[in-house]
Amino acid sequence: MKSLINGRLIVLGGNGFKVCAGALTFDEKIISIGETVEGAELIDAAGAYVSPGFINIHIHGAAGVDTMDDDINALKTLAEFLPSTGVTSFLPTTMTMPLENIYRALERVRLGQFFTSGARVLGAHLEGPFISKKFKGAQAEENILPADFDAIKDFADVIKIITVAPEEVGLDFIARCLEKKIVVSIGHSAATYEVALAAIAHGANHITHLFNAQTGLHHRKPGVVGAALDSSATVELIADNVHVHPAAQRLVAKVKPRREIILITDSFRACGIGDGLSKLGGQKVFVKGNLATLADGTIAGSVAKMNDVLKIFCANTGFDIVAGVELITKNPAVKLGLFDRLGSLEVGKAADIVLFDDTFNIKKTFVGGQEV
Numbered sequence: 001m002k003s004l005i006n007g008r009l010i011v012l013g014g015n016g017f018k019v020c021a022g023a024l025t026f027d028e029k030i031i032s033i034g035e036t037v038e039g040a041e042l043i044d045a046a047g048a049y050v051s052p053g054f055i056n057i058h059i060h061g062a063a064g065v066d067t068m069d070d071d072i073n074a075l076k077t078l079a080e081f082l083p084s085t086g087v088t089s090f091l092p093t094t095m096t097m098p099l100e101n102i103y104r105a106l107e108r109v110r111l112g113q114f115f116t117s118g119a120r121v122l123g124a125h126l127e128g129p130f131i132s133k134k135f136k137g138a139q140a141e142e143n144i145l146p147a148d149f150d151a152i153k154d155f156a157d158v159i160k161i162i163t164v165a166p167e168e169v170g171l172d173f174i175a176r177c178l179e180k181k182i183v184v185s186i187g188h189s190a191a192t193y194e195v196a197l198a199a200i201a202h203g204a205n206h207i208t209h210l211f212n213a214q215t216g217l218h219h220r221k222p223g224v225v226g227a228a229l230d231s232s233a234t235v236e237l238i239a240d241n242v243h244v245h246p247a248a249q250r251l252v253a254k255v256k257p258r259r260e261i262i263l264i265t266d267s268f269r270a271c272g273i274g275d276g277l278s279k280l281g282g283q284k285v286f287v288k289g290n291l292a293t294l295a296d297g298t299i300a301g302s303v304a305k306m307n308d309v310l311k312i313f314c315a316n317t318g319f320d321i322v323a324g325v326e327l328i329t330k331n332p333a334v335k336l337g338l339f340d341r342l343g344s345l346e347v348g349k350a351a352d353i354v355l356f357d358d359t360f361n362i363k364k365t366f367v368g369g370q371e372v
Contacts, residue, residue: 007045053088
């Protein structure tokens, strides 16, 4: 049993989070908030923020490894790297590759849910292969397939989010996913505003990396972006200033309620590695600074860490730190139906905790009460 003292606790209060003083006592789960508990090991937070662990629902890789690597140790390496960025749970995200490759990746994710170290593997985010060729982004066109729920039904227990182009898959496919409690997300899509809005109304109420690889906002053709902003769909945002301009981030912050915004990294294996040649989904990627592109100049995933996107989004939008934390803790937990055990510091919830300073540097991370 441990007690974090001298920290700024980010806890539920009113309609969102608030900061309070006091001790946070925990073992595998949170035991109490307020007074220290006799017999607990005291840990000095030294004035750091004490936050719920960050949840990344869209990440392909980092630290030189990728979800699609044919090695369970690659997934383990990713899980063990992420706590250094404040992430305590995540959805390994697949690429549009041959089905057999996707199946093997999903099987590794299934096994990864039983890892005993690193960030929690909550399941998979299936990005493709049922997407638009026109808006494939960094996905390989030759591996894009017509919609076929039967092709993925054996992994319905593993898939937590599926990114699809609604104009390609249709409403029946969406309904079958929802029956299995899979979050259906619109992305890599050429859908019109009307088609996207209809899909949202039928339960596809999440948007994959808003603004990227989808029909944009035009005053006569509002597109997927218009439907996202004109509805209650939750939106993913890669707030790295490469994928989404600061002004567009501010627009989202003004138009969407805070509860409907989820920050992601969409990072790939080059995250945490530095400049040079890398690869994504079997394609060469060139990395310089925070920009990663294919040979033709197409932006190919990010190299941002979760604490980076939190810092950038808050700086661009004027969100205070506490409000920003909601976008990477409570909101993704609610979206995945896991807020009863993750996403906030409450008695009885998992002791997934991150300590960070005023400049968003990660100081300590705990998963299930164990420092990682």
